[in-house]
Amino acid sequence: MIYLDNAATTAISPKVMDVLKESMESDFANPGTIYSIGLDAKKKVERAKQDIITALNIPSTHKIVFTSGGTEANNLFIKGFCLSGKKVAYLGLEHPSILEPLAYLGSLGNKPLSLLEYQTEGRLDLKQASALSKSQSRLLCLSHVNNELGTVNDPVLVFEALHVNSPDTRLFMDGVQAVSSMRISSKVWTGLAAYSLSGHKIHGPKGIGLLVYDSKLAITPSIHGGRQQDGVRSGTLPVPLIRAMARAIVLAVERIDEMQDHFNFLHNRLVQGLCELNEQLPELNIRFNSLVIDDLQKQSPSIVNFSFAPVEGEVLLHHLEEKNIFVGLGSACSASSKKPSKILTGIGLSEEQARCSLRVSFSGNNTIEDVDLLLKEFSVAYQALYPIFKDKYSRN
Amino acid sequence: MKTKTLLIRYDEIGLKGRNRRHFENQLVSNIRYALRDIKNIKIDKIHGRILGRVDLTDAEKCTLRLTQIPGIASISIGNSMEPDFETMAELGVSLIHEKLQAQGELKFCVRTRRSNKAFPFTSREVDFEVGSRIMGVLSSKGLSVDIKRAEFVLEIEIGPQETIVFDNRVSGLSGLPVGSSGQVLSLLSGGIDSPVSTFKLINRGCRVHSIFFDNRTFLGRGGYDKVVRLAHILNRFQGGGKLYVVPFQDIQVAIRDHCTDSNRVVLYRRMMYRISHALAELKNYQGLVTGESVGQVASQTLKNLMAVSCVVPMSVLRPLIGMNKQEIITHAKQIGTYEISIEPQPDCCSVFMPDHPGTSCKIKYLEADERLYPWEELMSSALNSVETIDLDGLD
Numbered sequence: 001m002i003y004l005d006n007a008a009t010t011a012i013s014p015k016v017m018d019v020l021k022e023s024m025e026s027d028f029a030n031p032g033t034i035y036s037i038g039l040d041a042k043k044k045v046e047r048a049k050q051d052i053i054t055a056l057n058i059p060s061t062h063k064i065v066f067t068s069g070g071t072e073a074n075n076l077f078i079k080g081f082c083l084s085g086k087k088v089a090y091l092g093l094e095h096p097s098i099l100e101p102l103a104y105l106g107s108l109g110n111k112p113l114s115l116l117e118y119q120t121e122g123r124l125d126l127k128q129a130s131a132l133s134k135s136q137s138r139l140l141c142l143s144h145v146n147n148e149l150g151t152v153n154d155p156v157l158v159f160e161a162l163h164v165n166s167p168d169t170r171l172f173m174d175g176v177q178a179v180s181s182m183r184i185s186s187k188v189w190t191g192l193a194a195y196s197l198s199g200h201k202i203h204g205p206k207g208i209g210l211l212v213y214d215s216k217l218a219i220t221p222s223i224h225g226g227r228q229q230d231g232v233r234s235g236t237l238p239v240p241l242i243r244a245m246a247r248a249i250v251l252a253v254e255r256i257d258e259m260q261d262h263f264n265f266l267h268n269r270l271v272q273g274l275c276e277l278n279e280q281l282p283e284l285n286i287r288f289n290s291l292v293i294d295d296l297q298k299q300s301p302s303i304v305n306f307s308f309a310p311v312e313g314e315v316l317l318h319h320l321e322e323k324n325i326f327v328g329l330g331s332a333c334s335a336s337s338k339k340p341s342k343i344l345t346g347i348g349l350s351e352e353q354a355r356c357s358l359r360v361s362f363s364g365n366n367t368i369e370d371v372d373l374l375l376k377e378f379s380v381a382y383q384a385l386y387p388i389f390k391d392k393y394s395r396n
Numbered sequence: 397m398k399t400k401t402l403l404i405r406y407d408e409i410g411l412k413g414r415n416r417r418h419f420e421n422q423l424v425s426n427i428r429y430a431l432r433d434i435k436n437i438k439i440d441k442i443h444g445r446i447l448g449r450v451d452l453t454d455a456e457k458c459t460l461r462l463t464q465i466p467g468i469a470s471i472s473i474g475n476s477m478e479p480d481f482e483t484m485a486e487l488g489v490s491l492i493h494e495k496l497q498a499q500g501e502l503k504f505c506v507r508t509r510r511s512n513k514a515f516p517f518t519s520r521e522v523d524f525e526v527g528s529r530i531m532g533v534l535s536s537k538g539l540s541v542d543i544k545r546a547e548f549v550l551e552i553e554i555g556p557q558e559t560i561v562f563d564n565r566v567s568g569l570s571g572l573p574v575g576s577s578g579q580v581l582s583l584l585s586g587g588i589d590s591p592v593s594t595f596k597l598i599n600r601g602c603r604v605h606s607i608f609f610d611n612r613t614f615l616g617r618g619g620y621d622k623v624v625r626l627a628h629i630l631n632r633f634q635g636g637g638k639l640y641v642v643p644f645q646d647i648q649v650a651i652r653d654h655c656t657d658s659n660r661v662v663l664y665r666r667m668m669y670r671i672s673h674a675l676a677e678l679k680n681y682q683g684l685v686t687g688e689s690v691g692q693v694a695s696q697t698l699k700n701l702m703a704v705s706c707v708v709p710m711s712v713l714r715p716l717i718g719m720n721k722q723e724i725i726t727h728a729k730q731i732g733t734y735e736i737s738i739e740p741q742p743d744c745c746s747v748f749m750p751d752h753p754g755t756s757c758k759i760k761y762l763e764a765d766e767r768l769y770p771w772e773e774l775m776s777s778a779l780n781s782v783e784t785i786d787l788d789g790l791d
Contacts, residue, residue: 312747318616388649388747 002370005328007303007361013203019247023240031237041239048246055253057186063215065233066242070176070198071097073211077172077194080219085110086138091124092116093346095147121291122151122347126161133166140169145177148343150290150303159191176201181263181302183256204248208241259364263301266362266371270304273375283386302362305330309356310389319381325374330357400455401476401560402448407469407570423467423573429635430461459566464633466599467573474562479554484561485529488550491563496539503542508552515554572601574634579603581676582685586622586741589687591733592724596715597685598634605637607672609644618741625736631787641783642671647774648748655765658754661695665704671775673708683711689719694753703757
């Protein structure tokens, strides 16, 4: 099997699995209890938290709250910070776990400001940051690495632009896709009001994520209960999941330089291979939706998104699936609708073009041979499918 | 271990004439099969009823399963006893007492059915004798008799061999026992309609096997998984069903590439019918079942239904033909297939669907289209690659 959909989820790392298994067997006690085994469990959570703080260079001004995943972390912060009526802005190319809580705020009368007109190449055009000041937005929500495109909003650069042009606007970033390919330095945190992460995108377990937030901020809890985690997120802490995620984060950070090189290598090979195919096949018309540049401030090398109208991405995906190659749709449909997501149409593609796209996303488990085989089978499938689709859409 | 008696009633079989025994035997056999894993169970057929003896702890579980077996009108869990007024009243008091305590007041009545005509009291007399004994104990605690508006009915069946007392009735599916009407093949998709049409024929006593036309090369495996789950649910009403999965992508591609756009959908369906018919002949099934309903979509106009049916010399059974969508949805919810059917899953890729499907395709043009691609060869190839799934094996 060749798995190239690592932005959807990743295989759990054996080293993380060892921690998870050991902890599942031994750490059953509730870390909120006051007897010795509960206190031991609590100590292990604190140790895991410390490992995360060290790995991600989180300063003492920020706090960690464990959640069930990235979606909950995004919901917790956006609703928890803005339910009181604070104005909020977003680019318009974010994951549904940001767009939907914002739409919910909108339904309550706090309509969020879309900055989609200021997007350039899938990122926020920082020259336009003064728009936030004019709208009196107190929060800007952005993806650090876009989940479909891999395009980057660099937190340091965004903060600098906000600091100059809209100093009252705080920055919240969805970091779910970022940790495997972006180094989080200590200066990143200076400008961040909050940042979210998920365990399963970095070879950790599903069902666990976290929110890091500026401890000066008051967050209204979404989940009420036993007042665990200072009441911000009640619920018994899942010690094994927390320890396993901490291990996954530490491993990801340890290998970040190696992974950046590896992803660059795979990314370049794929882009080059697709360009060659484009030359060889007169009927193929590749359009890269991700940026084809070697610049971590603009594009993560772990994601390549490309279109190839008129052949539908979904059909090509299934043809690759028959060869045991698994890639993502370039524009994920929501569970209940066939309409493509707003990201590709948001950067200017038509709905048809958006449907004719795939997303390839790498992990450390992928090899150059995987990319070569993908290119070979993509070429075979495209040539088989082109005659079927050629009349369906006019070429763009 | 205390035992309970399951009183299993049937309705439509009771109207049968000389072949009634055949239907009864089939129902008993189906009940035995459905409850085959229940220990210490004994099923007997007495005149007009089927009785099951089960351990007290299994009674509810057995009743639930019996509600899923076509041919059964209703089921009661009761107690077998001697037709002695004191004993029957004692049981009545114990059944009523708890409810009475909870409510404070309760209207009740006794209803007796006496098929043992040698029993020296009439039904009315039994009602009176047992009812008055119960009133003697509980009238001071709020119990009253009200025959028309009873909140609690104590039922007594006095049969030739035994007497059963009970206070509950659970409705069954009615219809005819599976196996009494032969075997058919249903064209099953992941949609809402075809699972309902499949169920309708199961409930008329047919053993229904299903056939699914799979195009996973274009649509992925999601549709296949969905149909396997639907077929599995439907098979619980019958047992012994099979699901045949036919690879269909080559045929769809050929039709799409060679034939008139507006005829495509009808041409796909003509091939589905032909393949189903060939398989049904091979397996000795006696009809095809579809979920078509007049006018629901372009391929289901009267003209297109004719254009499709005419390719097979076999009965095409369309139990939903006169039903509207809402009725079909209600049925789908009742049989438990609706929630699966509405899971999003592509059932036809946009590339195969014409922009304007014809609503009155002419047979001579369809035949002309079919001369443009090697349908016999493709059909034979598809039939050689059929996957057969034994649905009992999925339990």
